[in-house]
Amino acid sequence: MANTLTLTATSPCYGLLPKTVGTCTLTETDLGTLTSVAPFKGRAVSDALKGAHGMAFPAPNRATGKDGARAIWFGRDMVLLAGPVPDPGLGDHAALTDQSDAWTCVTLSGEDAGAVLARLVPVDLRPAIFKQGHTARTQLGHMNASITRTGPDSFLILVFRSMAATLVHDLVTAMESLAARH
Amino acid sequence: MRLPCPICGERDRREFYYQGAAVALNRPAPDADADAWQDFVYLRENLPGDHQELWSHDAGCGAWLVVTRNTVTHAVLGAKLASEADR
Ligand SMILES: [Zn+2]
Numbered sequence: 400m401a402n403t404l405t406l407t408a409t410s411p412c413y414g415l416l417p418k419t420v421g422t423c424t425l426t427e428t429d430l431g432t433l434t435s436v437a438p439f440k441g442r443a444v445s446d447a448l449k450g451a452h453g454m455a456f457p458a459p460n461r462a463t464g465k466d467g468a469r470a471i472w473f474g475r476d477m478v479l480l481a482g483p484v485p486d487p488g489l490g491d492h493a494a495l496t497d498q499s500d501a502w503t504c505v506t507l508s509g510e511d512a513g514a515v516l517a518r519l520v521p522v523d524l525r526p527a528i529f530k531q532g533h534t535a536r537t538q539l540g541h542m543n544a545s546i547t548r549t550g551p552d553s554f555l556i557l558v559f560r561s562m563a564a565t566l567v568h569d570l571v572t573a574m575e576s577l578a579a580r581h
Numbered sequence: 582m583r584l585p586c587p588i589c590g591e592r593d594r595r596e597f598y599y600q601g602a603a604v605a606l607n608r609p610a611p612d613a614d615a616d617a618w619q620d621f622v623y624l625r626e627n628l629p630g631d632h633q634e635l636w637s638h639d640a641g642c643g644a645w646l647v648v649t650r651n652t653v654t655h656a657v658l659g660a661k662l663a664s665e666a667d668r
Pocket residue numbers: 586587588589590638641642643644
């Protein structure tokens with residue numbers, strides 16, 4: 400009789416999250432399928448994206464859509480489609496690349512979420528400046544990151560998958576040092 | 582020091598990487614003579630004052646920029662996308 404080996408996929412933050420410290424909670428977020436959408440030169444992709452997935456192609460530093468189907472500006476001439484499997488018709492206008500296994504995705508929420516990130520990120524993330532639907536490619540500690548405000552006290556944070564443990568360590572350390580001051 | 586990325590806005594210096602003098606954009610023709618290539622590869626003016634510098638926004642949008650920076654005062658006078666800079 401043949402032996403059967405069953406392999407179970409684990410998420411990037413498997414065994415590390417969730418964590419709650421003080422007012423903040425850090426959870427892993429399953430965004431679904433991740434696809435980079437890089438429009439071909441001179442091609443507009445916004446109508447196709449809207450028709451297929453219901454959200455406009457975001458301007459730089461912005462995200463469109465909502466939980467379950469988001470388009471996050473991801474760099475020069477590139478957007479990350481997070482959630483749905485991309486409509487094949489998008490491929491007529493843009494290069495589509497599957498990124499689903501490449502990123503660690505977490506959500507930091509709570510009253511002190513902004514203050515925690517202020518210790519690690521060289522961008523002004525205060526709500527008057529960095530509003531809901533705003534996003535930034537920047538650094539979190541020494542890691543290149545994508546940070547999007549998804550609510551008054553919540554941020555979606557992406558770094559390369561290989562940096563999951565460092566991301567959790569850096570964020571939890573900042574959460575602890577902030578909580579210790581209360 | 583902060584650099585004004587035309588795509589991302591004004592950002593901290595740590596998000597950028599210095600890529601050398603912007604003369605690197607003025608590549609000689611493939612059949613140019615050895616002197617032209619010697620100039621392009623090795624020779625740089627290093628006068629005090631306004632310099633055109635290449636910086637890449639590695640930790641931001643990824644674009645390469647031509648930044649005008651004064652090497653005496655360290656004032657940053659502007660930045661444009663390298664793809665749109667005068668050659
Ligand atoms: Zn930029």
